[in-house]
Amino acid sequence: MSTETAKFDTAEVVLAARNVAKSYGAVHALKGVNFDIHRGQVTTLFGENGAGKSTLMKILSGVIQPSSGEIILDGQPVHFQNSTHARDLGISIIHQELSLAPNLSVRDNIFMGREIKGPLGVDFAEEERQARKLMQDLEQDIDPLTPVEDLRLGQQQIVEIARALSVDSRILIMDEPTSALSATEVEVLFKVINDLTTKGVSIVYISHHLEEALLITDHAVVLRDGAMTAWAPRADIDLNWIVRNMVGENYNLGAPPDGYEFGQTALAVKNMVVPDPGGNAYNVVDNLSLEVKAGEVVCIYGLMGAGRSELMETLAGRLHAASGRIELKGEEISHLSIAQRIARGLALVPEDRQRDGLVQTMSVGQNLSLASITAFTRGLFTSRRAEKALIADSIKRVTVKTSGPDAAIGSLSGGNQQKVVIGKMMATNPQVILLDEPSRGIDIGAKAEVFRLLAEGAKRGLAVVYTTSEVSECLSIAHRIIVMHKGRITAEFGADATKEMIMAASGEQHAA
Amino acid sequence: NDPANPYWFTEGEVAKATAEELGYTANVSSHKGDTNTESTLVDTAITNKSVAIILDPANADGSIGAVQKAVDAGIPVFLVNAEINQEGLAKGQLVSNNAQGAALGAQQWVEAVGDAGKFVELFGNPADNNAATRSNGYETVITQYPDLVKAGQEVANWDRTQGYQKTQSLLQANPDVIGLIAGNDEMALGAIAALKEAGKLAQVKVGGFDGSPDAVEAIKAGELQYTVLQPVAIFSREAVVQADKFIKTGETGAASEKQLFDCLLITADNVDKYTAPFVLSE
Amino acid sequence: MSDTTKPAPATRSEGFSLLKLLLEGRAFFALIVIVAVFSYLSPNYFTTSNFLIMASQVAIFGLLAIGMLLVILNGGIDLSVGSILALSGVIGGALMQGVEIDALGVILYPPVWAVVVITLVVGALVGAVNGVLVAYLKVPAFVATLGVMYVARGVALLMTNGLTYNRLAGSPDLGNTGFKWLGSERIAGVPISVLVLAFCAIVAWLVLSRTAFGRWLYASGGNERAAELSGVPVKFVKVTVYTLSGMLSAVAGLVLSSQLTSAGPTAGTTYELTAIAAVVIGGAALTGGRGTVLGTMLGAFVIGFLSAGLVITGVSSYWQTVFTGGVIVLAVLMNSIQTGKGGRKA
Amino acid sequence: MSDTTKPAPATRSEGFSLLKLLLEGRAFFALIVIVAVFSYLSPNYFTTSNFLIMASQVAIFGLLAIGMLLVILNGGIDLSVGSILALSGVIGGALMQGVEIDALGVILYPPVWAVVVITLVVGALVGAVNGVLVAYLKVPAFVATLGVMYVARGVALLMTNGLTYNRLAGSPDLGNTGFKWLGSERIAGVPISVLVLAFCAIVAWLVLSRTAFGRWLYASGGNERAAELSGVPVKFVKVTVYTLSGMLSAVAGLVLSSQLTSAGPTAGTTYELTAIAAVVIGGAALTGGRGTVLGTMLGAFVIGFLSAGLVITGVSSYWQTVFTGGVIVLAVLMNSIQTGKGGRKA
Numbered sequence A: 001m002s003t004e005t006a007k008f009d010t011a012e013v014v015l016a017a018r019n020v021a022k023s024y025g026a027v028h029a030l031k032g033v034n035f036d037i038h039r040g041q042v043t044t045l046f047g048e049n050g051a052g053k054s055t056l057m058k059i060l061s062g063v064i065q066p067s068s069g070e071i072i073l074d075g076q077p078v079h080f081q082n083s084t085h086a087r088d089l090g091i092s093i094i095h096q097e098l099s100l101a102p103n104l105s106v107r108d109n110i111f112m113g114r115e116i117k118g119p120l121g122v123d124f125a126e127e128e129r130q131a132r133k134l135m136q137d138l139e140q141d142i143d144p145l146t147p148v149e150d151l152r153l154g155q156q157q158i159v160e161i162a163r164a165l166s167v168d169s170r171i172l173i174m175d176e177p178t179s180a181l182s183a184t185e186v187e188v189l190f191k192v193i194n195d196l197t198t199k200g201v202s203i204v205y206i207s208h209h210l211e212e213a214l215l216i217t218d219h220a221v222v223l224r225d226g227a228m229t230a231w232a233p234r235a236d237i238d239l240n241w242i243v244r245n246m247v248g249e250n251y252n253l254g255a256p257p258d259g260y261e262f263g264q265t266a267l268a269v270k271n272m273v274v275p276d277p278g279g280n281a282y283n284v285v286d287n288l289s290l291e292v293k294a295g296e297v298v299c300i301y302g303l304m305g306a307g308r309s310e311l312m313e314t315l316a317g318r319l320h321a322a323s324g325r326i327e328l329k330g331e332e333i334s335h336l337s338i339a340q341r342i343a344r345g346l347a348l349v350p351e352d353r354q355r356d357g358l359v360q361t362m363s364v365g366q367n368l369s370l371a372s373i374t375a376f377t378r379g380l381f382t383s384r385r386a387e388k389a390l391i392a393d394s395i396k397r398v399t400v401k402t403s404g405p406d407a408a409i410g411s412l413s414g415g416n417q418q419k420v421v422i423g424k425m426m427a428t429n430p431q432v433i434l435l436d437e438p439s440r441g442i443d444i445g446a447k448a449e450v451f452r453l454l455a456e457g458a459k460r461g462l463a464v465v466y467t468t469s470e471v472s473e474c475l476s477i478a479h480r481i482i483v484m485h486k487g488r489i490t491a492e493f494g495a496d497a498t499k500e501m502i503m504a505a506s507g508e509q510h511a512a
Numbered sequence B: 001n002d003p004a005n006p007y008w009f010t011e012g013e014v015a016k017a018t019a020e021e022l023g024y025t026a027n028v029s030s031h032k033g034d035t036n037t038e039s040t041l042v043d044t045a046i047t048n049k050s051v052a053i054i055l056d057p058a059n060a061d062g063s064i065g066a067v068q069k070a071v072d073a074g075i076p077v078f079l080v081n082a083e084i085n086q087e088g089l090a091k092g093q094l095v096s097n098n099a100q101g102a103a104l105g106a107q108q109w110v111e112a113v114g115d116a117g118k119f120v121e122l123f124g125n126p127a128d129n130n131a132a133t134r135s136n137g138y139e140t141v142i143t144q145y146p147d148l149v150k151a152g153q154e155v156a157n158w159d160r161t162q163g164y165q166k167t168q169s170l171l172q173a174n175p176d177v178i179g180l181i182a183g184n185d186e187m188a189l190g191a192i193a194a195l196k197e198a199g200k201l202a203q204v205k206v207g208g209f210d211g212s213p214d215a216v217e218a219i220k221a222g223e224l225q226y227t228v229l230q231p232v233a234i235f236s237r238e239a240v241v242q243a244d245k246f247i248k249t250g251e252t253g254a255a256s257e258k259q260l261f262d263c264l265l266i267t268a269d270n271v272d273k274y275t276a277p278f279v280l281s282e
Numbered sequence C, D: 001m002s003d004t005t006k007p008a009p010a011t012r013s014e015g016f017s018l019l020k021l022l023l024e025g026r027a028f029f030a031l032i033v034i035v036a037v038f039s040y041l042s043p044n045y046f047t048t049s050n051f052l053i054m055a056s057q058v059a060i061f062g063l064l065a066i067g068m069l070l071v072i073l074n075g076g077i078d079l080s081v082g083s084i085l086a087l088s089g090v091i092g093g094a095l096m097q098g099v100e101i102d103a104l105g106v107i108l109y110p111p112v113w114a115v116v117v118i119t120l121v122v123g124a125l126v127g128a129v130n131g132v133l134v135a136y137l138k139v140p141a142f143v144a145t146l147g148v149m150y151v152a153r154g155v156a157l158l159m160t161n162g163l164t165y166n167r168l169a170g171s172p173d174l175g176n177t178g179f180k181w182l183g184s185e186r187i188a189g190v191p192i193s194v195l196v197l198a199f200c201a202i203v204a205w206l207v208l209s210r211t212a213f214g215r216w217l218y219a220s221g222g223n224e225r226a227a228e229l230s231g232v233p234v235k236f237v238k239v240t241v242y243t244l245s246g247m248l249s250a251v252a253g254l255v256l257s258s259q260l261t262s263a264g265p266t267a268g269t270t271y272e273l274t275a276i277a278a279v280v281i282g283g284a285a286l287t288g289g290r291g292t293v294l295g296t297m298l299g300a301f302v303i304g305f306l307s308a309g310l311v312i313t314g315v316s317s318y319w320q321t322v323f324t325g326g327v328i329v330l331a332v333l334m335n336s337i338q339t340g341k342g343g344r345k346a
């Protein structure tokens, strides 16, 4: 393990944390961390969910105050009063959770809180011009006057990035900026990052997409359980190094489960058409047909906006198809409600766990049992004992790391929250499970566990359909890989497909 | 005023009927005690080019502006039931003699209760000067009997539900009261419900004011000792008649602007003469 | 990686813990302070008979507050409870006066049980209108129930022509006596209205804590989208809570008119604010998903005991207004400070 | 890759577009329907003088509604506006009656401008109390302003002992005439109160659309955490909106007591509901972040013109209540249906 004395490196340290610790009551999120940011270089920070990455970044950008330790800016100790103060000192941050006002336009979101003043109040024209320029730099075709709520998640993340870029800061912290972006957009972002570093801007980059992060990193730092466990310059690191230091063992995402025969057709979609729920003229799912057998694992790959989420939501019953059939074990289900579909064995793990997956006012246990209340209702009343058993079983099955079923759901790390959502739907004993981006924002260890879980389910006859935006996740446990583009299936591969084949079929012009 | 009270309801209905009898079209609207609503209604009357306004003012002081506005627009205003604190504005102020009525009631009340013991009072909406007038009237009479001690007074806003709840609490605070005097019938009826519930109706004698049909029923049932009939039907009618005269002749035919109509006492003895709401046939 | 999770907060325990209840229930503290202060100020306050009387006064607000709690747990609000109370009281009153059937030229006097059932159904229907407006027509709850508040009040006024129905006692020869029972009888010394409140509270508590419906309600109040995707019939839940709130308002209307043996169309004006205040003092969040029946009951008692105490000690009615406002803010403030210290939510 | 992004919807354009305004403004439709119906029903409705009178009646609600809009944009609610209106009217009235200075034994008659300033300051201070309770003590807005509503009303009652101040006209020898000017004079035929409303509306519109404060307000109403992280002083914004709402209530109180030349402590009861209804009919969302001054003004005029029309055409006051409720729901319903079709949000 290295120390923080940067003997490999000549670049000067612009911002550093010294022995920074942070506790929330009994929770020690950070336990005395040292962290350096070098001028004009990219420092990547790795660590599993809940390791304390975001906490450290919030401290470095003035959002929260450390419990102890100090921050050194240009060799001088500083104390940030708040994020505005840090911003004035040249530090800006892209938050992990989107922090946009949905009711405001892209322009207003970029400039809120630091308006460009003109003679007549705010100079809206100038702001708009700059916002437009930023969108061009990011190669995005987004009108600065569009309300943010009309944008897709990925586009919102672009706005978040644009806002941070617009500040002209010396130090730019990016906390999982790409979790909703597809490869092409990530590539553009990396170009922007390269431009910035040549101009002397220092970057901190956090991502759970390890391979992607390796492309731009100059230094890697690994946090584990609130403490720094490793530090190395680019030359010394590879994927194995990161994984080893992050979770202590070597994980891989597994292989398609084998040794059994697929069963009957579990889910069949025939000529399904879903009009755009936003009221636009095109169809987000366009005459799509698909069959999945019991025990089969199918991965749907596609770019942002390919219509995967809409396909999933239509299958689950949230959206309604204009035409076409959905059959579950040969039985037409298009007319059924979400609850009825769940009862017949079709469950969806939604894409946005905060918005669609979790009830924040309920405990971990209540969230886990929410979808299967009937299973522990005896007559009129629910049975406490039966519920407890069901919750305990779920926690074990999906290995949620929690202090107990009564813990607040918000006290879990992102990955564990994701597992709660998966566990909740698994508890309904589905025959077909749909997972929309199940790996979003979770660390490599959790990801591997999720895939192991799905593979096990498949062995027991569960039909699994999941979407992803990372090719490597397609090439793990899927028996079949389907590529979607603009609402249609453009290609289908077996487990033996290669990265290049998949990316080419998805409509990505330049393969990463 | 608020037509959810039979008193004001009768007031409006009688005036309307009389006006229609005399060949006018009449609009009855209620300001529910809010001076702003009252002012709005007067505006509307002006817009509608009314020939006269019969107004039960919401507030002795607060209604002056509204009356002034109508007068400025050249519309004669006749006030009924309550006064305003300015003379020379309205063509007539026809009100029941609250002071006389209160004295009348209080005497009857003392007769029923006896001249020694504790009693409580329910007070009307303090923004309405009739509440104070009546309370003062009671006071003047009752203080002549030094052994009658006022143990409590609560504002119940002319309202039956509030009369009920306030009485319940007053009874808790003073379990040994022997009398309750209320500023109007609604509050008295609320009090009776509370007394019945507490089983104290025999112990506590209740007096009301207004002469509403419900109160008359209660007198018949022996629950209420008496009520003071306000001749609302009479002065409402009279106001319209005077307005009619004024429109036709320019004179109201009355001697003065302020015209007091004496109140009558209704007790178990004369309750049978109560023929129609607020009418006691002689 | 299990070492990254935080240890269980010591106080978390599902089992019924009196201590926890006391600590969480600031409404409980407020209630104790109120009782103590007024008992000190007036010898007549701390008596069984006074508590029973106060409880029967609380019954009205308490019934409204239970309905309001259900709606607020769902993330909504119901401004129409006071109007529904008045409307159902008036309908009950009208039925007790007899229904004239024109075609036959007879007046029908339905028995009391029928009056009660019809009234409850009407209350539930009006509530269901709220529910449909909110759940299916997507009118914000505040607006939908504000509109229904006006309409229901107007209908009550139109029905009675502004007057109050009296003589609700019924008469033995018409076979419809017994209406007074609800409001003025006692069983084992406890007023029936208090028993009705207790019954409704216990049922509500059971529903909320032990049934699937209760769980659905908390879930859809906490995060409607997530609840829907977990198979919760969110629209059904919504319509049901407004319907129940309407029905409970009708119960309150019956109790009130039975207490007064009269039913007027202006009853219950501004009771919605009192009911909301009770629910909020009882610890429920107006954003939905948080709140308990016990807390709401405590909140209702805080308000009821406070106002009764102010009357008993002879505080002027203006000061009563001031104190009521102060206590509402203080009670909720205590909570904010309490949770502000410990909780992680902003 | 640019093909994956969707084209900008055609209707998005910042420029002032009359068509868009008409289409979006269901309140505008409602207003036209109301004016058309009543003009048809009564010859006296569609006259300049009636419109001016109605406008001056709307002024009171309009002023309250502007303040309410600011608070609602911030994601809050202000139930205390009616009480503040009464309190500031009463304070203005008291000052006009003269302030007795005991030590000197003289009665001071402040000039009218001083009365106005003091009254506005008092209104603003009461509003600031709301703001501090909500922003710093984290009391939910509904509760904080409910409490302040009671307290302010109680104080107004205590100040006057329930009575009404009269003789606000002042007298020339005391140098304090002119109070009536606000309520009953006209400039170029337009009542001053309407001009005051127009002035306040224009200022509010400018602030909301052209200043940093306006954007902060929308931002913190849309996503408070995001706004805070972007450096928006969210607490300052919060305190300011409640303060402004209090001040606008005071303006309304002054206009009202000037119109009536009297000031009573029970004025403005339930006006908060009317103000909220105006804001919501005007298209604002109670969840915050959405709404415009223009919409709110239309909403206020819808309510005002409707109730004036009902009175002019002689509809009974009970039916007025029913209609008011119906129109509120209908106006908002129209919107839900309209956006329900286009929007993708649940």
Ligand SMILES: Nc1ncnc2c1ncn2[C@@H]1O[C@H](COP(=O)(O)OP(=O)(O)OP(=O)(O)O)[C@@H](O)[C@H]1O
Pocket (backbone or CB within 6 Å): A024, A027, A028, A029, A047, A048, A049, A050, A051, A052, A053, A054, A055, A056, A096, A411, A412, A413, A414, A415, A441, A443, C004, C005, C006, C344
């Ligand atoms: N406000 C808070 N109150 C209590 N605990 C907190 C709070 N914020 C974070 N934590 C805890 O601190 C730890 C570190 O969280 P942090 O968000 O920094 O993790 P992370 O490394 O960013 O994880 P992820 O990869 O999931 O984003 C976690 O155990 C988390 O539960």
Ligand SMILES: Nc1ncnc2c1ncn2[C@@H]1O[C@H](COP(=O)(O)OP(=O)(O)OP(=O)(O)O)[C@@H](O)[C@H]1O
Pocket (backbone or CB within 6 Å): A152, A153, A154, A180, A276, A278, A282, A283, A284, A302, A303, A304, A305, A306, A307, A308, A309, A310, A311, A351, A469, A486, A487, D003, D004, D005, D006, D007
């Ligand atoms: N033919 C098309 N032309 C333009 N835009 C389209 C077209 N089809 C779909 N879209 C847009 O793409 C969106 C589909 O997004 P969706 O979230 O379903 O994609 P996804 O594949 O799940 O991507 P991700 O989840 O990574 O954002 C729709 O909201 C729609 O606005």
Ligand SMILES: [Mg+2]
Pocket (backbone or CB within 6 Å): A053, A054, A055, A096, A175
């Ligand atoms: Mg993080």
Ligand SMILES: [Mg+2]
Pocket (backbone or CB within 6 Å): A308, A309, A310, A351, A436
């Ligand atoms: Mg998607």
